[in-house]
Amino acid sequence: MSSGPARPTLLEIDLDAAAHNVRAVRQLVGPERKIFAVIKAGGYGFGAAEMGTAFARNGADWLAVADLSEGIRLRQHGISTPILVYPNSLPGAAAEALAHDLVPTFVDLDSARAYSEAASGPCDFFVKVDVGLERLGVPAEQAVKTIRAMLDLPHLRLAGLCGHPHADSGDSAYADWQLGRFTSVIDELEAQGVRVPVRLLAATPFVLRFPHTYLNAVDPGRMLYGVIMPGETPPLPLRPALRALKTHVVALKELTPRARFADRAPFPVTAPMRLGVVPIGSADGMLWLNAGRVLVRGRAAPIVSSPSLEHTRIDLTGIPDAAVGDEVVIIGRQGELEITPAEVASRHGLGLHHVATTVGPRVARVYLSA
Ligand SMILES: Cc1ncc(COP(=O)(O)O)c(C=O)c1O
Incomplete structure (x- = not known):
């Protein structure tokens, strides 16, 4: 008698679809831009390590999670792709994040200070700018001042800015307003001599609709799993994972x-x-x-x-x-x-x-x- 699974209840996941979808994103954004594949929430329920591995093998440059412990698990799983951790933990977790080679995202000076103190060498970090979602992020108007204060701290090195726009509709004026809030922070920093290597704004709704928001990096999540909302028309076919x-x-x-x-x-x-x-x-x-x-x-x-x-x-x-x-x-x-x-x-x-x-x-x- 052949042995079956102990509990015969399964979620079947199509890894070829995941590979296809990240290649579709590459086709949309071109070879130069960085793709941050978002595998937060346990890879949107499909499994962060397995989906992250599939995305990295098929062209993602970075993986992004929101939960520091998820980032640690990915490292323990042997994944060596660069990992960005969106802000979700307390400053006390700094040493643990650094020990696992995870790149933090700051939304306040307290976290920046904790990482600066925990670091023994250069410490790359991102800053999240709130451009419209009214959730996590330094308000756009305060971002330049806050980032400059972070850069005064020992060891800290700005790797990039990220934002997660509010995108409940396809309203291009609303998208452009949020894009403008984001790029004005970059422009002002650069005018003050602060280089912003990675500029990360477009998640799925913007990747699908607004190519002019791609900047030099994108961080799509749900489209990589083939999750397309009613009324959305992807510019390239995507396949459900x-x-x-x-x-x-x-x-x-x-x-x-x-x-x-x-x-x-x-x-x-x-x-x-x-x-x-x-x-x-x-x-x-x-x-x-x-x-x-x-x-x-x-x-x-x-x-x-x-x-x-x-x-x-x-x-x-x-x-x-x-x-x-x-x-x-x-x-x-x-x-x-x-x-x-x-x-x-x-x-x-x-x-x-x-x-x-x-x-x-x-x-x-x-x-x-x-
Ligand atoms: C900061 C950030 N970037 C990107 C994403 C990916 O969003 P989406 O699934 O709409 O592509 C998320 C998901 O919530 C996020 O929190």
Whole structure:
């Protein structure tokens, strides 16, 4: 008997799609610009180390994370590509970041001071400028003064500026206003004799729509995973990295209508039902990952009742040949039928880029490549 996975619930990820997408970004931005492949949030749910490796092998110059511990894990995984860490940690983590050869992003002088004190040699750093997202970053108007103060500290060497624009629409005037806020900081620094080697502004929405914002580097995230929002038209075809969320039938039984307590049943058992149970539940994100049906033997089977922590019930009455061990597709294609990530996302009000991050960490990520 062949051995299968201990828990037969899998997120299948297309590494060839990831490779294709980063090559598409290279085609868009040209050979000279640096590509910072964003693998924050565990590589958008797909696995930071595996996706980072695929991106670096296919043309990304840098990897970017937001979580310092994720950066450390990438180094422990043997990844030697330069890694930028967006601001997310406290100054006390400086020594640890430097020990793992991670390049920090500062948004205040306190962090800069901590890295300056922890460094024993030159310490490259980025500064994040807030140009419109109103989240992390030195406000554009204060950036020059703050950066000059950072540069007065021992060991610190400005490697670049980054910004993460607000891009909820394709409004080019809004994009240009944010671009202008960013470039005016660069222009002023350069006028004062401060060189800004890397100028990093364009994430996916700007890479897709506004080539004039590419400057000399870009930091796309979701487009590398083939996550394209409704209404977006990529200038080059991109391929989804999410191939399928799958599980298998682990138990099956015939239910007969209850003679007593019918009204107390977890769901109406008013007619005979072939009930299947699959090993994925709310602890795996199933409350938000289901389309109300799954695919078994190329046919749709309704989900019955609400997923519990570890399990979900499915109605196999209409699939009399279904058996224990059958593949069950929660998202993906089976035979002629398909449940798309977009359908699942819109059913639960999720952004498309939240589908893979919603798949819990116990669901094995399986990487497919031709
Ligand atoms: C600083 C920064 N740059 C780039 C990105 C990538 O954004 P996107 O997935 O829209 O390409 C993110 C993601 O949130 C980010 O925080």
